[in-house]
Amino acid sequence: MNHLRSTLVALPTGFLFGLGLLVSGMTEPRRVLGFLDVTGDWDATLLFVMAGAVLVHAVLYRLIRRRPSPLFAEAFAVPSRRDIDGKLLAGAALFGAGWGLSGYCPGPALVSLSAGGAGIVSFVVGMVAGIYLAAAVQRPRAAEPSPRQAQANAAAGEVPYAGAVGDG
């Protein structure tokens, strides 16, 4: 029952997330580009989106993590890595370039998909292809942690993250 609840909670939270993106103006790529274009007629709107989201989540995150576990799951699946590696930096830089060219990041792009049109469809097809491409290139080198390492992680209180690579 709890497993089902833990799965179902994703539907209203996904909807709320989409609503937040729509209300905040993140689904208007020209506005996002207006924020990134600091040399032009700078639009500070996005700063308020980030501030609202980070402040609310920072406060609630701390309250929620006082609990021993989530409501409907055994443990929190929050990434625990701390190392800054080349992959993180290169990936963030490549993402920033695509974001700056288009004004779309993944959430707003998916929310905008229902509006249709060649532009947004091209972006999402490219994004999906990019995810498969990165996985195909990384697969030969990316190794699962050995059972021994997994045991050590568990002993250190690290929860194995269910996502493929990391932070979200």
Place this chain on the structure above:
Amino acid sequence: MQASFWYALVGGALIGLSASLLLLGSGRVAGISGVLGGVLLPKRGDRAWRALFLIGLLGAGALSLALFPEAIGSSPAGPGLLAVAGLQVGVGTRIGSGCTSGHGVCGVARLSQRSVVATAVFVAVGMLTTGVVRALGGL
């Protein structure tokens, strides 16, 4: 303060609330690129919640289209350039383990060192990119 700033603040608060409710209910991080990646490259028993989250996200877009179509804008870039940008975003968020939501909101809110650095990098490169595009004469 202009009206758009209030919408931005309230919309941002809804995003932070959504990420908090997902964490409270299921213990998971609301990172959109990670959620999408997990649907495209599924691991056993890990696909259903991701699919439901995306359905909710797409549902919000569909509802908006019916009630407030003006909330969804278009990009000044053409389809070809958008396909390239999409490819960059897909590869980049995959190898960089996150995007604006996973790193920029969830990671920064819990003061993750990796997420703070990643966010600084993608915002800086995004700004640089718009600057270069402007210098080259715009889209």
